[in-house]
Amino acid sequence: MKNIGIAIAGTSGYPIDDAALARGIGRLEAQGCIVHNYYDPARKFQRFAGTDQDRLAQLNAAAADPNCQVVIALRGQYGISRILPHIDFRAMADSGKLFVGFSDLTAFHMGLYQAAGRISFAGPMSADFVREEPVAYTLKQFWDCLHGPTHSVRGAALGNPQVDVQGTLWGGNLAMINHLIGTPYWPHIDGGILFLEDIGEHPYRVERMLLQLHFAGVLERQRAIVLGDFSGYRLSPHDNGYDFDTMLAYIRGLLPVPVLTGLPFGHGEERCTLPFGAQAQLVSDAEGFELTVSGYPTL
Numbered sequence: 001m002k003n004i005g006i007a008i009a010g011t012s013g014y015p016i017d018d019a020a021l022a023r024g025i026g027r028l029e030a031q032g033c034i035v036h037n038y039y040d041p042a043r044k045f046q047r048f049a050g051t052d053q054d055r056l057a058q059l060n061a062a063a064a065d066p067n068c069q070v071v072i073a074l075r076g077q078y079g080i081s082r083i084l085p086h087i088d089f090r091a092m093a094d095s096g097k098l099f100v101g102f103s104d105l106t107a108f109h110m111g112l113y114q115a116a117g118r119i120s121f122a123g124p125m126s127a128d129f130v131r132e133e134p135v136a137y138t139l140k141q142f143w144d145c146l147h148g149p150t151h152s153v154r155g156a157a158l159g160n161p162q163v164d165v166q167g168t169l170w171g172g173n174l175a176m177i178n179h180l181i182g183t184p185y186w187p188h189i190d191g192g193i194l195f196l197e198d199i200g201e202h203p204y205r206v207e208r209m210l211l212q213l214h215f216a217g218v219l220e221r222q223r224a225i226v227l228g229d230f231s232g233y234r235l236s237p238h239d240n241g242y243d244f245d246t247m248l249a250y251i252r253g254l255l256p257v258p259v260l261t262g263l264p265f266g267h268g269e270e271r272c273t274l275p276f277g278a279q280a281q282l283v284s285d286a287e288g289f290e291l292t293v294s295g296y297p298t299l
Helices: 018-030 052-064 080-086 089-094 103-116 126-130 136-147 174-179 203-215 244-254
Strands: 005-009 034-037 070-073 098-101 120-122 150-155 163-173 192-199 224-231 259-261 274-276 279-285 288-294
Touching (some): 005 052, 052 089, 080 103, 089 103, 103 163, 103 174, 136 150, 163 174, 174 203, 203 244, 244 259
Parallel strands (some): 070 098, 098 120
Antiparallel strands (some): 120 274, 150 288, 279 288
16 A cells, blocks of 8 residues: 555535544555545535535546546535536546545446446545544455455345356446436446445335336346445335335346345445446355456556
8 A cells, every 4th residue: 555646536525524534544644645635625515525616626636646546535425416517537537547436426437437438446435544443344345456456245145046147347326326327427338247235215215216227228238236235214114014125026026137135335334345347257156145356457
């Protein structure tokens, strides 16, 4: 990690605790990283890390910084949709930077791959480095992945089908992926391995979004779907037995492709890092599954 240049860009929301951000930057610097923080807390605007123009400027400055190899999103929440039409994705790709983030940043990964075929990384954001007790799994996954040349993720869950497939790895936040159907930022990927996660979405809303992807013909063109963390929702008596497992059984019975669960990816504390657009092999049996990724840019 010594002398790795890391740029932090506020593309979406602002941090709840600016002092914690400073602590996280100090922690990265103590590990030998050179951190360039383009977020200015004095310029936060409404719920965003700056006006639309400010956030676009942060991203552009981070991509243009010759002393940085990695650009990490400040945090997710919401906001990158506002600036998507103004992002020069070709310039982002030509910068050679490794762009990292998840949640709201799913839209950036999709736009970058669609416009330039450039691989980016669904992985940690600055919040993962500012925790008082950093999550070892999340940080190890991040550094292991970025150093390559291959990367593996293990998952475990009961009831997964047996699978042995290869394809383009892509995905991210389910709501953001649905949000981009029919837009210029949608990457048309056939024969892919699609990974999905979300937070605070009731199972019926997850089902509805999956059905939208199904009706649009997206899911049937994939080789497998791998579900990560879907938490933060609340069931009610009105659900009358309809829960996530019930929804999952319905979706598995409907789709012509295997659906796996147990991917350690999402809004939980333990999060793997996944190169969006890389080639991957997924092998699943009764003991769990292994996702192995290769052919992506590294440090």
